[in-house]
C-alpha cells in the first residue's frame with residue numbers, strides 16, 4: 001500500500017491578529033506548526049501501513065523551513081519526506097497549489113491512497129484536496145470521520161455530512177480529506193525522533209517536477225487577494241451586575257427579542 | 260514576486276509588522292523578502308514610501324470574459340429537503356443579478372424534488388435547471404460534479420454561488436478545478452462591480468482574525484461558497500414567474516466510483532448547528548456528561564441548538580458535529596450563549612461573528628468575556644437552572 005500524505009506548515013492561529021486601531025498585524029514571533037488536520041491524515045496513513053504494509057510518503061509545498069513539518073511527520077512514523085520549494089510558487093492559490101502538488105505526486109510515482117487534511121487553518125479553504133484529486137483524475141471523498149475497513153483493494157468509511165454521515169466504499173486509487181474525529185495522533189517515539197534527524201528530505205523545484213511556469217504561483221492563480229483588513233470590532237464588553245438572580249433577570253430582559 | 264525598491268525603501272519596518280507570514284526582515288536598513296512570502300500583498304498597501312510592488316502576475320489565460328453572463332446558484336437538496344442556505348443564496352444572487360441586469364438561475368440536483376423548482380422561482384430564480392433522477396438520490400462528488408460542470412460549460416455563467424456546507428465545500432472545489440475557475444471559500448460578503456462584473460468576495464482568514472477580499476480578474480466563472488446564515492432570503496412571492504428546464508442527463512454523468520452504502524441521519528441532537536439561529540455552547544465548566552444536560556435544557560427552553568467546545572467533544576459528552584471552532588464548525592447565529600467555556604482563540608475563531616454573544620463563567624478573567632455582549636460571572640450550576648426556569652416562565 002503506497003500512501004501519500006499532504007502536509008502544510010501553517011502559522012499558529014493564536015499568534016496572528018490584526019490590530020484594529022493601527023491596522024497592522026500584532027504578531028509575537030509567529031510559530032509554525034503542522035496543520036492540525038494533517039496530523040490526523042498522517043496518523044491514519046501510518047495505521048494503514050502498520051495494518052497492510054507499504055510506505056508512507058509525506059509531501060509539502062512551501063518555503064525551505066517547511067522541512068521541519070516533514071521531519072516531524074517522519075518522527076511520527078512516515079517513511080519518506082518530499083518538499084517542493086521554489087520562489088516561483090509564491091502567491092499560489094488553491095488552484096495553483098493543487099496543480100503543483102499533482103506534479104509532485106506524479107514525480108513521486110505510484111500511489112494507492114492520498115490523504116489530506118480537511119482544510120488548512122491559515123486559509124480554511126478546504127479546496128486543495130478535491131483540486132488535487134481532479135488534477136490527478138482520481139475520485140475523492142471529503143471529511144472522512146472513520147475508516148471502517150480497509151484491505152488491499154477497497155476502503156470503507158464514514159464521511160461526515162451536515163445531518164449525520166454517509167457510509168461509503170471505494171477502490172484505490174482515491175484521495176481522502178479527513179477531520180479530527182478520525183483518530184488520535186501519536187506523539188513521536190524516541191526511535192522516530194532519531195530517524196527524523198537522520199532522514200534526508202528530498203527537495204524539488206518547479207523545474208524538477210516539470211511544472212508549467214504559467215500554472216504556478218501568482219501567475220497560475222485565478223484568485224487574487226485585493227484587500228486585507230481587520231474584522232469589525234465587537235461592541236464593548238458588558239458585564240451584568242447585582243446578585244445572580246438580578247443578573248439572570250437582566251439577561252432575560254436583554255434576550256427578550258429571542259424568546 | 261515581491262520587489263523592494265532599494266532607492267525608495269527607508270527601512271522603517273512597517274512592512275515587517277504587517278506580514279502575517281514573517282517573511283520580511285530589515286537588513287542593513289532595507290527590507291528583504293524571504294521565502295515565506297505568499298504575495299498576499301498586505302505589505303504593499305501599508306508601505307508609506309511605496310517601495311513595494313508585486314510583479315510577474317501576468318496571467319497567461321486569455322479568456323473572453325465578456326462571453327460569460329448570468330448569476331447562478333447551486334441549490335442543495337438532500338434527503339427530500341432543500342438546504343436553507345439555498346434560499347439565502349437566491350437572495351444575494353438576486354441582488355447581484357439585478358446589479359448586472361442579468362437573469363438569476365438556480366441549479367437543482369437530486370431525486371424526488373417534487374415542487375422545489377417552483378418554490379425556487381418564488382424565492383427569486385428566473386430559471387431553474389432541474390436534474391432530478393433516482394441515480395442522484397445520494398450525493399456523490401462525481402455525479403453532482405459532472406452535472407454541474409457540464410451545465411456551466413454549456414451556458415457560461417459569470418458567477419456561480421453555492422452554500423459553504425459539507426456538500427458545497429466538497430464537490431464545488433472539484434468543479435472549479437476542472438473549469439480552471441477561481442473559487443473563494445466560505446464567503447461572508449459579496450458585491451459586484453457594475454462596470455466589469457468583478458465579484459468582490461470577502462471572507463475571514465486565520466480563524467477570523469483577518470478579513471480578505473478576493474477577486475478573479477482573468478477567469479470565469481467567478482465561484483464562491485457562501486457561509487450559511489449570513490445572507491438574507493427574499494420573501495416567498497407566488498406571483499413571481501420563471502422557467503423550469505429539465506436537464507437531459509447522460510449515463511456517464513450518473514456514474515460514480517464511490518459507492519454510497521447508507522446515509523445515516525443522526526438521531527440525537529439532530530440539527531446542523533450552522534443553520535441554527537440560537538446556539539447554546541457548553542464547555543468543560545459543565546464538569547460531566549450529566550452537567551452537560553443543563554446545556555440541552557437551556558437550548559430547549561430557547562428553541563435553539565447545542566454547541567460545544569473541543570474539550571467537551573473530546574470528553575465524549577456530545578458528538579464532533581457540535582464542535583465550534585478552528586477544528587470544528589464556524590457558526591454565525593443570532594445568539595450564542597457560552598457556558599463554562601474559557602474562550603480559547605481556537606474556540607472564539609468559530610463563533611465570534613455571532614450577532615449577540617453571552618457568556619457565563621465563574622472566572623471573571625476568562626478570555627471569553629473579551630468577545631461577549633452580556634457576561635455573567637457566576638457558578639453555572641446556580642445560574643443555569645435559574646436562567647432556564649426564568650425563560651420557561653416567560654414563554655408560558
Ligand SMILES: Cc1cc2nc3c(=O)[nH]c(=O)nc-3n(C[C@H](O)[C@H](O)[C@H](O)COP(=O)(O)OP(=O)(O)OC[C@H]3O[C@@H](n4cnc5c(N)ncnc54)[C@H](O)[C@@H]3O)c2cc1C
Nearest residue numbers: 542543544568569584585586587599600601603606621639
Ligand atoms: C490546533 C488546535 C485546535 C483547536 N480547535 C478547537 C476548536 O475547534 N474548538 C474548541 O472549542 N477548541 C479548540 N481547541 C482547544 C482550545 O484551545 C481549548 O483547549 C478549548 O476550547 C477549551 O475548552 P473549554 O473552554 O470548554 O475548557 P476550559 O478551557 O477548561 O474552560 C472551562 C471554563 O469553565 C469555567 N468554569 C468551570 N467550572 C465552572 C462553573 N461551575 N461555573 C462557571 N464556570 C465554570 C472555567 O472558569 C473555565 O473558563 C483547539 C486547540 C488546538 C491546539
Ligand SMILES: Nc1ncnc2c1ncn2[C@@H]1O[C@H](COP(=O)(O)O)[C@@H](O)[C@H]1O
Nearest residue numbers: 006007061116117119120125126127128
Ligand atoms: N502547500 C501545501 N503543501 C502540502 N499540502 C497542502 C498544501 N496546501 C494544502 N495542502 C493540503 O490540502 C489540505 C487542505 O488545504 P486548504 O485547501 O488550503 O484548506 C491541507 O490539510 C493539506 O493536506
